[in-house]
Amino acid sequence: MIRLQLNKKLHAANGDMVLDIDLDIQQGTFLSLYGKSGAGKTSILRMIAGLLKPDQGVIQVGASTWFDTESKVNLRPQKRKVGMVFQDYALFPNMSVQENLEFALTEKSDNQIIQELIEMVELGDLRQRKPGTLSGGQQQRVALARALVQRPEILLLDEPLSALDQDIRRKLQTYILEVHQNYQLTTILVSHDIPEIVKLTDLVIHLEDGKIIRKGAAADLFSSEQEGILVESKLIGDKMQFVFLVDGRPVKVEVPLDQLPN
Amino acid sequence: MISIPLAYWLAYSKSKIKPVIETLVSMPLVLPPTVLGFYLLIAFSPSNSFGQWLDEWLGLQLVFSFEGLVLASVIYSLPFMVHPIQSGLSNLSPSLKEAAYVLGKSRTTTLFKVLLPNIKPSLITGTVLAFAHTIGEFGVVLMIGGNIPGKTKVASITVYDEVESLNYAAANTYSLILFALTFAILLAVYLINGRFTVINE
Numbered sequence: 001m002i003r004l005q006l007n008k009k010l011h012a013a014n015g016d017m018v019l020d021i022d023l024d025i026q027q028g029t030f031l032s033l034y035g036k037s038g039a040g041k042t043s044i045l046r047m048i049a050g051l052l053k054p055d056q057g058v059i060q061v062g063a064s065t066w067f068d069t070e071s072k073v074n075l076r077p078q079k080r081k082v083g084m085v086f087q088d089y090a091l092f093p094n095m096s097v098q099e100n101l102e103f104a105l106t107e108k109s110d111n112q113i114i115q116e117l118i119e120m121v122e123l124g125d126l127r128q129r130k131p132g133t134l135s136g137g138q139q140q141r142v143a144l145a146r147a148l149v150q151r152p153e154i155l156l157l158d159e160p161l162s163a164l165d166q167d168i169r170r171k172l173q174t175y176i177l178e179v180h181q182n183y184q185l186t187t188i189l190v191s192h193d194i195p196e197i198v199k200l201t202d203l204v205i206h207l208e209d210g211k212i213i214r215k216g217a218a219a220d221l222f223s224s225e226q227e228g229i230l231v232e233s234k235l236i237g238d239k240m241q242f243v244f245l246v247d248g249r250p251v252k253v254e255v256p257l258d259q260l261p262n
Numbered sequence: 263m264i265s266i267p268l269a270y271w272l273a274y275s276k277s278k279i280k281p282v283i284e285t286l287v288s289m290p291l292v293l294p295p296t297v298l299g300f301y302l303l304i305a306f307s308p309s310n311s312f313g314q315w316l317d318e319w320l321g322l323q324l325v326f327s328f329e330g331l332v333l334a335s336v337i338y339s340l341p342f343m344v345h346p347i348q349s350g351l352s353n354l355s356p357s358l359k360e361a362a363y364v365l366g367k368s369r370t371t372t373l374f375k376v377l378l379p380n381i382k383p384s385l386i387t388g389t390v391l392a393f394a395h396t397i398g399e400f401g402v403v404l405m406i407g408g409n410i411p412g413k414t415k416v417a418s419i420t421v422y423d424e425v426e427s428l429n430y431a432a433a434n435t436y437s438l439i440l441f442a443l444t445f446a447i448l449l450a451v452y453l454i455n456g457r458f459t460v461i462n463e
Contacts, residue, residue: 077363090361094379
């Protein structure tokens with residue numbers, strides 16, 4: 001069980017806001033944080049990683065306490081077993097792909113995991129390349145692999161796919177899901193892409209102004225909105241095919257191109 | 263050596279005294295060198311308690327000596343070193359540092375393995391400018407070092423001396439050497455930095 005009880009006053013672009021959440025997460029869950037920008041999603045990730053200190057609260061992962069204001073515990077980010085993929089990937093430009101992963105090794109850990117990860121995200125050919133010469137999707141895969149080298153308990157993904165185009169996005173979602181299952185991670189994904197959330201996650205937390213306003217299974221949460229949600233759209237011949245999710249079930253709709261509203 | 267920790271602190275600190283320290287570091291840029299030299303002269307003078315303390319405890323005679331000259335040059339050239347490093351560090355994405363922390367790396371490891379290698383152009387610019395600036399300085403050296411041949415007589419002061427004694431030919435030789443040297447150093451900086459930017463793109 002992961003217990004998050006966080007309270008912090010944040011200075012957002014549109015005035016001050018109090019982030020106040022209380023959440024228990026089953027280990028092994030794929031959770032997503034959904035909400036408008038400025039709702040506090042990234043701040044929550046940063047607090048879990050230890051990069052931002054809550055004013056008050058508790059972070060407990062299994063039997064170990066990472067943060068507790070009562071007993072004045074505050075583990076440094078170095079001591080927390082988390083992997084994090086940053087929005088800008090944060091790959092070290094001075095190191096090759098291989099070196100980026102090796103940098104994440106602790107002294108006692110073995111080299112084998114690097115080999116394994118490189119194969120998993122299919123980066124074998126790019127080992128010696130510098131991050132600056134890679135495409136967005138490739139960089140994202142390096143960042144994902146690097147976050148896993150230390151075998152974290154929690155994987156934090158901060159809008160990892162927002163800068164990529166649809167095709168690569170879909171492929172990377174598959175990698176992420178695979179990684180989540182293979183390494184028995186608890187994964188927390190920040191995203192405002194509904195199809196992505198529906199595809200990947202078990203549980204959605206909808207945040208607004210630093211508070212949890214709704215939570216539940218992805219399909220339930222979004223299909224309870226009045227209209228179905230658009231999951232996929234593609235062009236077939238002279239028709240556009242849309243797939244909507246209504247009550248958690250996919251519904252296909254085809255519309256001829258000349259009848260599409262602008 | 264002094265500049266790296268200082269620049270690191272300046273780039274990341276949110277301390278209240280940061281503007282004051284920043285100002286002090288930048289002062290030598292604006293202050294006439296003679297003013298700085300004058301105060302250093304007073305501070306290090308053996309007739310003064312601080313100068314006396316240095317002499318007694320560390321055996322350092324900083325006035326009119328080579329050591330004093332080095333120390334004064336360090337202070338005087340500090341902004342040339344600190345500014346490029348500081349701006350280099352501030353321009354790096356903060357997530358680089360955070361990523362290294364999350365990967366379990368200490369502050370020192372992060373600084374030497376991640377931050378510094380990625381601001382190489384700034385480091386080179388800083389080192390070379392500070393060096394070149396030290397060659398060219400005059401006022402501070404004259405005040406604190408005096409003009410003792412073989413000990414604290416530097417090139418720029420020699421030029422002044424030769425001109426004073428109407429020895430234009432010798433002055434010209436020294437000047438020409440200094441001119442060529444500084445040109446070469448600065449040209450090297452720009453060439454090297456140009457190459458770095460090409461590689462990084």
